[in-house]
Amino acid sequence: MAGKVESQELDLTKLDKILSRYEGQDDALISVLQGVQAEFGWVPQGAIEHIADAFQISPGEVYGVLTFYEQFYLTPRGRNTIRVCRGTACHVRGTNANLRTVERTLGIKEGGTTNDFKFSLETVACLGTCFLAPVMMVNRNYYGKLTPDKVETILKQYD
Amino acid sequence: MARVNSPKELEGLRQQILSERDPNKPCIAICAGIGCLACGAAKVVTVFKQEVEKQGLKLDVDIKETGCPGFCERGPIVVIYPEEICYLQVQPEDVPEIISQTIKEKKVIDRLLYIDPTTGEKSTYESEIPFYKNQHRLLIGQNIKIDPRSIDDYIALGGYKALAKALCAMTPEQVMEEVDKANLRGRGGGGFPAGAKWKTTRDAPGEPKYVIVNADEGDPGAFMDRSLLEGNPHSVIEGLVIGAYAIGSHEGFVYVRQEYPLAVENINIAIKQAGEYGLLGKNILGSGFDFVIDVHRGAGAFVSGESSALMTAIEGRVGEPRPKYIRTAVSGVWDKPSNLNNVETWANVPLIIDRGADWFRSIGTEGSKGTKIFSLVGKVNNTGLVEVPMGVTLRSIIYDIGGGIPGGKKFKAVQTGGPSGGMIPEQYLDASVDFDELTKLDSMMGSGGMIVMDEDTCVVDVARYFIDFLCDESCGKCVPCREGLKHMREILNDIVGGRGKQGDIELLEGLSRVMKKASLCALGQTAPNPVLTTINYFRDEYEAHIEEKRCPALVCKELISYHIDPDKCKACMICGRECPVSAISGGKGLIHIIDQEKCTRCGTCFDVCPTRFRAVKKISGEPVPAPVPEAERVLVRGNK
Numbered sequence: 001m002a003g004k005v006e007s008q009e010l011d012l013t014k015l016d017k018i019l020s021r022y023e024g025q026d027d028a029l030i031s032v033l034q035g036v037q038a039e040f041g042w043v044p045q046g047a048i049e050h051i052a053d054a055f056q057i058s059p060g061e062v063y064g065v066l067t068f069y070e071q072f073y074l075t076p077r078g079r080n081t082i083r084v085c086r087g088t089a090c091h092v093r094g095t096n097a098n099l100r101t102v103e104r105t106l107g108i109k110e111g112g113t114t115n116d117f118k119f120s121l122e123t124v125a126c127l128g129t130c131f132l133a134p135v136m137m138v139n140r141n142y143y144g145k146l147t148p149d150k151v152e153t154i155l156k157q158y159d
Numbered sequence: 160m161a162r163v164n165s166p167k168e169l170e171g172l173r174q175q176i177l178s179e180r181d182p183n184k185p186c187i188a189i190c191a192g193i194g195c196l197a198c199g200a201a202k203v204v205t206v207f208k209q210e211v212e213k214q215g216l217k218l219d220v221d222i223k224e225t226g227c228p229g230f231c232e233r234g235p236i237v238v239i240y241p242e243e244i245c246y247l248q249v250q251p252e253d254v255p256e257i258i259s260q261t262i263k264e265k266k267v268i269d270r271l272l273y274i275d276p277t278t279g280e281k282s283t284y285e286s287e288i289p290f291y292k293n294q295h296r297l298l299i300g301q302n303i304k305i306d307p308r309s310i311d312d313y314i315a316l317g318g319y320k321a322l323a324k325a326l327c328a329m330t331p332e333q334v335m336e337e338v339d340k341a342n343l344r345g346r347g348g349g350g351f352p353a354g355a356k357w358k359t360t361r362d363a364p365g366e367p368k369y370v371i372v373n374a375d376e377g378d379p380g381a382f383m384d385r386s387l388l389e390g391n392p393h394s395v396i397e398g399l400v401i402g403a404y405a406i407g408s409h410e411g412f413v414y415v416r417q418e419y420p421l422a423v424e425n426i427n428i429a430i431k432q433a434g435e436y437g438l439l440g441k442n443i444l445g446s447g448f449d450f451v452i453d454v455h456r457g458a459g460a461f462v463s464g465e466s467s468a469l470m471t472a473i474e475g476r477v478g479e480p481r482p483k484y485i486r487t488a489v490s491g492v493w494d495k496p497s498n499l500n501n502v503e504t505w506a507n508v509p510l511i512i513d514r515g516a517d518w519f520r521s522i523g524t525e526g527s528k529g530t531k532i533f534s535l536v537g538k539v540n541n542t543g544l545v546e547v548p549m550g551v552t553l554r555s556i557i558y559d560i561g562g563g564i565p566g567g568k569k570f571k572a573v574q575t576g577g578p579s580g581g582m583i584p585e586q587y588l589d590a591s592v593d594f595d596e597l598t599k600l601d602s603m604m605g606s607g608g609m610i611v612m613d614e615d616t617c618v619v620d621v622a623r624y625f626i627d628f629l630c631d632e633s634c635g636k637c638v639p640c641r642e643g644l645k646h647m648r649e650i651l652n653d654i655v656g657g658r659g660k661q662g663d664i665e666l667l668e669g670l671s672r673v674m675k676k677a678s679l680c681a682l683g684q685t686a687p688n689p690v691l692t693t694i695n696y697f698r699d700e701y702e703a704h705i706e707e708k709r710c711p712a713l714v715c716k717e718l719i720s721y722h723i724d725p726d727k728c729k730a731c732m733i734c735g736r737e738c739p740v741s742a743i744s745g746g747k748g749l750i751h752i753i754d755q756e757k758c759t760r761c762g763t764c765f766d767v768c769p770t771r772f773r774a775v776k777k778i779s780g781e782p783v784p785a786p787v788p789e790a791e792r793v794l795v796r797g798n799k
Contacts, residue, residue, distance in 0.1 A: 026474075026475065027473065027474050027475040028475055029475035029476070030455075030456075030458050030472070030475050031455075031456070031475070033458070034417070034456060034458065064477050065475075065476065065477055068460060068477040068478065068479075068634070069457075069458035069459050069460050069478070070458070070459035070460060071417050071458040071459035072458065086379075086628075087379035087380050088379045088380040088536075088537070088574060088577075088608070088610045088621070088624070088625075089379075089380050089536040089537045089542075089610055091379075091621070091624050092537050092538060092610065092612055092615075092616045092621070093537070093538070096762075097762055097766045100761060100762070100763070100766075101766075104739060104763075124418070125377065125379050125461065125628060125632075126377075126378070126379035126380060126381070126382075127418070128193065128376070128381070128382035128385055128418070128419070129193060129194060129197050129231075129382070130380050130382065130534060130536035130537070130542060130610075131194060131231035131232045131234075131536060131542035131543055132194075132197055132198070132231075133536065133537075133542075135197075142193075142196075142197030144197060144198070147766075148763075148766045148767065149767075
């Protein structure tokens, strides 16, 4: 699927539509990149050059912003994103055991995507739901007071 | 919506809103903050709406989705007005009963009330619950009464009254003076006096001037700002406009973490509504003062919470800090004077203007006035948001409000100030919590994260955890922070990995000194705090790791061994099946034994051993007991 997305012609009309929303705003690079990611799920290589042209900056500068902020992805993502919280409260309440369980169950490491593009696994600094520690999110759903058992059951609910 | 053109019209609008509302009409307020939503509040709201319709009460009952009242541990939280009955952990299946019993029959449902775990006493009203009773909730107290998406709710409670007073009855100088006199100190961490910062921006040459809300709340374990933005966004906007008026700024920014989608949504709605009433935009309340707000979403970088880094992020660039021999108050966004304050700081401003500096000064300690919101989390019974006057003791927060440590465990330390703060041990539990006292203990107030740790927490591991976090988040611009953190991480990894050596502690201390002195921004300058405080207060634990290769809290993987207690093992085969390296031998009726050579100490066996057996043990600093002889391995069922 990765190959498929990449080989597909990047839909420049969609990209231009996003760019036109911020026309004339020099400070909108991050907003544009956020828009691109919302549209495509990641920021494809072709988009970087196009955006650089639009802002009249070098692709290197765009790439610099993309790699500085954690939110941006330069590779295609799985259909479901798992975010295991590694905040302090989760850390002291044993989030590592849950992370191990996700990694073991899916056969991927933090930052990885399963071969079938079903899941991408991330860790985050804090989800801000410490009262539910240890927590993970799948897409926009929160799962709290997790144990390795619960993690396995939760993962089965997604396809 | 009609424009409000004067303070008089604002009061007229408030009276009109109140007159349209029957104070005796039952209202079901359901917390729709992220905490309760994570506990399933959205479903509860839907079912309430359906059930009210089904029981034919649609016109007789209001349903309100409100901001977060703070007791996130017990969400979803529902409060029934006018009686103010507080139900906790409400599930969709409880809803029909709440409608038929509480709304119709006015009967309280006992099982949904707060029950004190020690006394067994029930609390019907929010004000009776110890978690709330011991707080002083000036900022978050109104959250449960307000639908954050309704400006009318905010106005009904007197919202924007302070703005009217500031714009129409006070000069910018008077506003500035009042805030200065109140000694409002920045809630984001540093505790810098807001009044002094405002003055610097006002007096700095250059136009336009900007005012900014810092909502890039990045400390792990902190979510106070999110709850204010989500739950009462107008209070932040009102504070910002008042500040802008005092400073002479006509354009403001709210910089919110991307990870807070609901906060982004609610602040945008609030800005739109305020604009429609003319509380933002041109000629606010007929005062001749103009002000607009733009919302920027952060893209995930801890360092962007630092003032100069945040400002470059607003400009759409890599959010790196710059040297601050010229303050951002003088040269910030686009090199213009820019005043940055944290969400909670701004939310305090309307209170000060409305009730006066003298009232504000009556709360708190000599050097720290007002209240502070903390997110009380970790190994504590009642987790959630806690707002207390400055100066209460850590003990009072953790025990009176937080209800102590769960599971009869022993308190070990409380971590304040996030990755820039420190760990405070038991002997200082009676220290009062304000900017200066916490700094004296080598920690800091920070933005308000308060993470409680019990005896099962390894302080060396936590120090390593913070350094690891900061290593990832250091922007890499200056050498002391970038390289210092990397080396600290290596040394700490060695210590927790059983490779610690004599001199490591001193080396950590030496690196810390350089980083504190030579780093470019506060991230690097404060980064050593978690290490220094743990060395200072828990040196024996570092020494145990280094000299005896022992982790006293049984946390550090390389220093522990797993052992199956032959007296407790019920030979259920679960651990054997789950062990990823097949290090566990045994079978049905045969007590399991871990092959220490094969074991990778992943902890799976410990995780999966059924809690009713708890046969897997962790051992550190002592030899693993010899395996049971083969002859004794057979488990005779019924006899054990």
